[in-house]
Amino acid sequence: MDKYIDFSFIDEIVRPLYCADNGRPAIDPVILFKMIFLGYFYGIRSERQLEREIQTNLAYRWFLGLGLGDKVPDHTTISWNRRTRFKDTTIFQDIFDEIVLQGISHRMIGGRVLVTDSTHVKANANKHQYTKQQVLQNTKDYIDELNTAVAEDRKEHGKKP
Numbered sequence: 001m002d003k004y005i006d007f008s009f010i011d012e013i014v015r016p017l018y019c020a021d022n023g024r025p026a027i028d029p030v031i032l033f034k035m036i037f038l039g040y041f042y043g044i045r046s047e048r049q050l051e052r053e054i055q056t057n058l059a060y061r062w063f064l065g066l067g068l069g070d071k072v073p074d075h076t077t078i079s080w081n082r083r084t085r086f087k088d089t090t091i092f093q094d095i096f097d098e099i100v101l102q103g104i105s106h107r108m109i110g111g112r113v114l115v116t117d118s119t120h121v122k123a124n125a126n127k128h129q130y131t132k133q134q135v136l137q138n139t140k141d142y143i144d145e146l147n148t149a150v151a152e153d154r155k156e157h158g159k160k161p
Contacts, residue, residue, distance in 0.1 A: 001041075001063060004106040007034060010095055017085055027073050031064050032081050035073065037099050038063065040142050041109065046149040047075040079150050082143070093140065100139050 007030050014029045038060055039050040054060045054072045066072065086092035103109040151161060 001037075001103075001108070004108060005037075005099060005102045007099070009098070013091060013095060017091070027077060027081070029081075031066075031073065032078060033095055033099060034064050035078055036082065036096060036146075037103075039146070040096075040100065040139070041103070045145050046153070047078045047146055048149070048153060050078070051075040079146070083147070083150070093143065096143070097139050 010030050010033055018026050018029070035050060035054065038044070038054070039047070042053075044050045044053055051072055051074060054064065054066075058068075061068070061070070061072075082092055100109060154161060
């Protein structure tokens with residue numbers, strides 16, 4: 001991924017949203033975008049699950065520049081940055097779209113295939129009779145899925161929406 005996707009453009013775009021001398025040090029925005037991209041690339045539909053995957057997957061840690069002893073950013077940090085820091089702007093979506101477009105241009109990302117059997121009669125388990133249909137999905141759909149997962153997680157843990 002590092003060979004084909006240039007993440008260096010992120011710092012310049014998000015710099016106005018970060019304060020260099022106030023508050024605690026922020027997590028590198030490149031790491032946050034790389035994490036979201038890993039989730040998109042590998043079909044991880046929850047930031048909580050993404051955090052767990054990164055904690056245990058050495059390749060993910062290497063890609064993010066995290067050592068074995070480094071703390072993985074918490075799922076709430078990922079979510080807060082995605083939903084709050086970039087609120088009322090298109091910056092997050094624009095950066096994420098650019099990353100995905102770079103992946104598409106290098107043939108790392110393509111269409112996704114969804115196979116379904118939606119008959120309303122007694123099933124005939126014939127694996128040679130099915131319909132294959134390509135379903136288009138844009139990056140906004142993935143972000144919407146993450147927002148839905150956050151809302152469900154907050155509800156399960158008795159937190160405010």
